[in-house]
Amino acid sequence: MSSKSSSPSESKPTETPVHEVQTYLDVQERIREPEYHGYDCLPVVVAGGVNISDGSCDARAKIYIDYEGPAGLPGVDPMSSMLLRSIMGRGLGGLGGYGGESARSSRANRERRNREAARKNREEGKANSKLINALSRASLSPWIHENIKPRGWFYEKIRDLKFGIVVEDEGERDEKANKEQEDESEGEDTEEDKVKKKLLQAGTIARPNTSVILAKAKPSSFGKGEETVFDPTYRNGLEIPAEKISFPDASVLKKHIESVVANNLFRNRKKIGKRSRSNATSGIHVKLYKLAVYEKGGHFDWHMDSTHGDNHHATALLFLGSKWNGGELKLRHGGHEFSTKDIKDLGGKEDVYLVAFYTDVEHKVEPVEDGTRIVLQFDVFVDPPAEDDEEGYDTDTSKGPIALAAEEADEYPVIDGIHPESGALEEVAKIIEEKLNGENQEDRLDRIAFPLQHLYRLASIRPEYLKGADAMLYEYLSSYKSGIFDVELHPVLLQEETNSAGRWIGDDSDAVKPQAWVFDSEIAEKGKRKRQEDAADVKSRKRARGPGSSKTSDTSDEDEDEDESKNFEKQEFHLLKNCSLAMVEETGYVEYTGNEAQLGSAKYFGGGMFITMKK
Ligand SMILES: O=C(O)CCC(=O)C(=O)O
Numbered sequence: 330m331s332s333k334s335s336s337p338s339e340s341k342p343t344e345t346p347v348h349e350v351q352t353y354l355d356v357q358e359r360i361r362e363p364e365y366h367g368y369d370c371l372p373v374v375v376a377g378g379v380n381i382s383d384g385s386c387d388a389r390a391k392i393y394i395d396y397e398g399p400a401g402l403p404g405v406d407p408m409s410s411m412l413l414r415s416i417m418g419r420g421l422g423g424l425g426g427y428g429g430e431s432a433r434s435s436r437a438n439r440e441r442r443n444r445e446a447a448r449k450n451r452e453e454g455k456a457n458s459k460l461i462n463a464l465s466r467a468s469l470s471p472w473i474h475e476n477i478k479p480r481g482w483f484y485e486k487i488r489d490l491k492f493g494i495v496v497e498d499e500g501e502r503d504e505k506a507n508k509e510q511e512d513e514s515e516g517e518d519t520e521e522d523k524v525k526k527k528l529l530q531a532g533t534i535a536r537p538n539t540s541v542i543l544a545k546a547k548p549s550s551f552g553k554g555e556e557t558v559f560d561p562t563y564r565n566g567l568e569i570p571a572e573k574i575s576f577p578d579a580s581v582l583k584k585h586i587e588s589v590v591a592n593n594l595f596r597n598r599k600k601i602g603k604r605s606r607s608n609a610t611s612g613i614h615v616k617l618y619k620l621a622v623y624e625k626g627g628h629f630d631w632h633m634d635s636t637h638g639d640n641h642h643a644t645a646l647l648f649l650g651s652k653w654n655g656g657e658l659k660l661r662h663g664g665h666e667f668s669t670k671d672i673k674d675l676g677g678k679e680d681v682y683l684v685a686f687y688t689d690v691e692h693k694v695e696p697v698e699d700g701t702r703i704v705l706q707f708d709v710f711v712d713p714p715a716e717d718d719e720e721g722y723d724t725d726t727s728k729g730p731i732a733l734a735a736e737e738a739d740e741y742p743v744i745d746g747i748h749p750e751s752g753a754l755e756e757v758a759k760i761i762e763e764k765l766n767g768e769n770q771e772d773r774l775d776r777i778a779f780p781l782q783h784l785y786r787l788a789s790i791r792p793e794y795l796k797g798a799d800a801m802l803y804e805y806l807s808s809y810k811s812g813i814f815d816v817e818l819h820p821v822l823l824q825e826e827t828n829s830a831g832r833w834i835g836d837d838s839d840a841v842k843p844q845a846w847v848f849d850s851e852i853a854e855k856g857k858r859k860r861q862e863d864a865a866d867v868k869s870r871k872r873a874r875g876p877g878s879s880k881t882s883d884t885s886d887e888d889e890d891e892d893e894s895k896n897f898e899k900q901e902f903h904l905l906k907n908c909s910l911a912m913v914e915e916t917g918y919v920e921y922t923g924n925e926a927q928l929g930s931a932k933y934f935g936g937g938m939f940i941t942m943k944k
């Protein structure tokens with residue numbers, strides 16, 4: 330949704346607006362581009378049964394969509410997602426279907442197939458909603474908040490921590506500017522430059538000097554699609570970049586944030602299992618990004634934060650002890666919501682608060698009613714495992730702290746009521762095992778998949794970078810029964826096929842309901858084959874390829890042989906309501922990112938977890 334006001338709870342459009350359809354058309358263009366194929370995504374096409382590339386159909390799997398949703402989850406209107414609106418708005422629960430359907434099929438054929446699919450869905454819906462339900466309950470909080478209480482040991486340590494703003498000496502500035510113009514010099518400050526800079530004291534963590542800060546803060550930009558823009562109707566705030574903020578020693582503060590974030594949001598990182606408070610090498614490090622200031626009327630509408638590296642996975646906000654009213658921070662993810670309004674005393678004088686969340690969690694700052702709201706924003710980076718160091722992160726998934734914590738749900742921090750329900754993970758694994766390796770050989774699936782709950786940069790869809798519930802499920806399923814499953818991660822593009830009016834292709838007839846299919850990466854394969862044309866021999870190009878062949882982009886002959894042995898004829902993809910994957914192609918979901926434009930490799934992608942039985 331491109332309009333800032335069309336959040337799930339705020340609007341329920343009845344028609345699909347044209348600009349949203351345009352986004353989908355853009356996506357369809359993207360998937361056809363050769364560069365896109367280079368990304369090696371598995372395009373999961375939710376369509377009218379028609380292959381977008383040539384109208385043929387090569388469906389190999391059923392897609393199940395969480396229609397009813399698990400009972401008891403705080404609801405986000407399912408109509409909020411364009412994709413789900415299109416599919417669910419027609420009152421079809423647990424969509425699914427068999428076989429292929431060509432664009433040229435007759436209407437009668439389609440109707441018959443639809444009736445048949447609907448009947449099968451009803452029969453199977455019950456069984457499949459069990460998996461979707463269990464997956465939804467295997468959930469982890471995507472955020473944490475901590476009141477750094479006055480009189481607490483840590484508050485005492487940081488309350489008087491001073492900081493300053495680096496400014497150039499006013500008198501020297503013109504002279505320097507002239508000199509720079511003459512020299513045309515750019516880059517690092519010389520020793521001489523540094524001398525010319527001075528530090529303005531900006532107060533302490535508990536008592537920031539508002540007037541000094543306001544005098545030096547500049548208007549904040551934000552990323553809208555591929556542009557970085559200023560638009561006070563979307564974001565009206567001021568900021569001072571990290572380079573201009575100087576702490577004599579911020580190590581205690583940073584270590585604390587690192588340890589809180591590590592122990593809650595990244596429990597699968599190195600040494601976290603030890604749960605040592607003083608552990609500074611938790612595999613997480615934070616870097617100050619900026620100081621943000623909102624005065625009366627200041628606000629920032631819904632967005633996800635832009636990322637500053639493939640290993641940048643969370644944002645930590647330290648609310649300084651200035652006084653303000655309003656300006657609540659709202660967070661939402663996967664149907665869960667949180668608001669700082671519920672935190673007593675936030676905005677109370679000298680109170681310090683910490684809120685941290687994964688970068689793909691949508692958030693907004695409501696208008697400040699009065700006072701000045703001052704926040705230090707930190708980027709949270711996950712240290713990549715050292716290349717030659719297998720112990721760089723916890724590879725022993727059988728004892729992974731997330732898996733352990735999930736088994737012992739009581740021990741896991743329960744935040745805002747979101748926590749893994751004990752038993753939910755085991756239930757997920759059991760259902761998957763039954764589907765892949767059940768007694769009745771005929772009914773066995775070759776592969777089963779579900780979406781990752783978080784969004785990632787393309788390069789970050791890797792086991793060691795998984796966030797929250799994704800990390801937990803990956804660990805659990807990889808180690809289930811000493812490793813009976815192969816668990817693969819793939820970027821996934823969910824795609825809806827509509828015509829320019831936003832109608833399903835073939836939607837001219839009441840009888841024709843949308844069918845949902847998972848396609849294998851045939852489209853990607855075509856692009857890949859084209860690239861290989863010059864190099865590869867004709868024979869190998871003509872060979873039929875299985876869907877498993879999409880998992881690497883640099884396919885060698887050896888890989889091809891291996892890929893061909895994998896033939897996933899029967900697969901299922903289970904799509905959860907409110908999952909980021911279902912929303913990722915909404916205009917509003919990806920176009921409004923944090924502080925800068927989201928370009929190239931910094932774009933968010935959805936992913937899926939694909940499970941097969943180990944051979
Ligand atoms: O100040 C806040 O609470 C959050 C600001 C924010 O979301 C941002 O600057 O990206």
Ligand SMILES: [Fe+2]
Pocket residue numbers: 632633634692923
């Ligand atoms: Fe943000």
